[in-house]
Amino acid sequence: xxxxxxxxxxxxxxxxxxxxxxxxxxxxxxxxxxxxxxxxxxxxxxxxxxxxxxxxxxxxxxxxxxxxxxxxxxxxxxxxxxxxxxxxxxxxxxxxxxxxxxxxxxxxxxxxxxxxxxxxxxxxxxxxxxxxxxxxxxxxxxxxxxxxxxxxxxxxxxxxxxxxxxxxxxxxxxxxxxxxxxxxxxxx
Amino acid sequence: xxxxxxxxxxxxxxxxxxxxxxxxxxxxxxxxxxxxxxxxxxxxxxxxxxxxxxxxxxxxxxxxxxxxxxxxxxxxxxxxxxxxxxxxxxxxxxxxxxxxxxxxxxxxxxxxxxxxxxxxxxxxxxxxxxxxxxxxxxxxxxxxxxxxxxxxxxxxxxxxxxxxxxxxxxxxxxxxxxxxxxxxxxxxxxxxxxxxxxxxxxxxxxxxxxxxxxxxxxxxxxxxxxx
Numbered sequence: 001x002x003x004x005x006x007x008x009x010x011x012x013x014x015x016x017x018x019x020x021x022x023x024x025x026x027x028x029x030x031x032x033x034x035x036x037x038x039x040x041x042x043x044x045x046x047x048x049x050x051x052x053x054x055x056x057x058x059x060x061x062x063x064x065x066x067x068x069x070x071x072x073x074x075x076x077x078x079x080x081x082x083x084x085x086x087x088x089x090x091x092x093x094x095x096x097x098x099x100x101x102x103x104x105x106x107x108x109x110x111x112x113x114x115x116x117x118x119x120x121x122x123x124x125x126x127x128x129x130x131x132x133x134x135x136x137x138x139x140x141x142x143x144x145x146x147x148x149x150x151x152x153x154x155x156x157x158x159x160x161x162x163x164x165x166x167x168x169x170x171x172x173x174x175x176x177x178x179x180x181x182x183x184x185x186x187x188x
Numbered sequence: 189x190x191x192x193x194x195x196x197x198x199x200x201x202x203x204x205x206x207x208x209x210x211x212x213x214x215x216x217x218x219x220x221x222x223x224x225x226x227x228x229x230x231x232x233x234x235x236x237x238x239x240x241x242x243x244x245x246x247x248x249x250x251x252x253x254x255x256x257x258x259x260x261x262x263x264x265x266x267x268x269x270x271x272x273x274x275x276x277x278x279x280x281x282x283x284x285x286x287x288x289x290x291x292x293x294x295x296x297x298x299x300x301x302x303x304x305x306x307x308x309x310x311x312x313x314x315x316x317x318x319x320x321x322x323x324x325x326x327x328x329x330x331x332x333x334x335x336x337x338x339x340x341x342x343x344x345x346x347x348x349x350x351x352x353x354x355x356x357x358x359x360x361x362x363x364x365x366x367x368x369x370x371x372x373x374x375x376x377x378x379x380x381x382x383x384x385x386x387x388x389x390x391x392x393x394x395x396x397x398x399x400x401x402x403x404x405x406x407x408x409x410x411x412x413x414x415x
Binding site: 019020021022024025026028038040062063064092093094095096097098099114115116117118119120121122123124126127129132133134135136137 | 235236237238241289292293294295296298305307312313314315316317318319321322324325327328329331332336365366368369370371372373374389391392393394395396398402
């Protein structure tokens, strides 16, 4: 007898239950802190690039998504501490599988990942990110390269201190010392 | 092509807007799950992400009833003719969303078995990176496609007319279908993005905002760096 209206009962009962649907475009639910999103090329605190153009990320990449061309620093035109910098740096997001092997390979913590993921585009060309798009913005106190090394006399002064200097990529990376402190239960 | 070619100018513009709104508000996807991306596609259709919010909850098994083909997964050389046939069977207007890196460019499968991007076989309207993309990324791609559809000309006559206008009026800073959805749906962030796009630094803005939102984990600057 109640068969025809039984279905309405189900709808009615569910109307007052909390719903699970995410309000995606209006509200972004934060990802996991170490979610593998788009890359960032970090800078030193004075604005020099951390990337030394060693191409280890390109070698580590299983999808051949990264293309690096190193170039020589000179005393007049200096982009990074040390001898070399990345003259060309490209990541093809239509090849990149966000595995993070490039991050593991990077010896200077130059390349890190953010949690950004809204990357869809209608042009294959625009999805090849170049160095301009990947480089971190200049924070206050930073200076647009090329310029001299402001924080030391040689690259040693930059990279030996790198253990405590995680760079710009908040969230994706802790410095080694912070990480050790976290694991041993101390404050970050 | 049809009736829309014979409409006078003013009517054409308003009909175009109406038609585009109608087209984007109930776009039925064709099932074309080929690999792991299909799992994420199913999640997107389910309750948690719910494409029903945009009238897209019905995945049609028949291409005749579908408007959007979501190519989810790697396309093997053997699957390519099938893909093309399904595309040809879809009724106009139709769109293709290439989901995941394998469909978009072959991804990590750079070998003889996989088509290096479905745009070798069908015209693609939206490329979506990720391996696989999370459901939010698919939603983002779909919403960007919706925005693109809203700006589509109705018929060849109108397309020619728009091309004529584009010669004199400079193009908008933000091309339709490029702004991330979380920015487009938030007034303040949309303004930020438009301003940044005029200067060509929208990617920097994205990093800045992301760092701002993760402020509690801000970088540590050692004392001696400060001097």
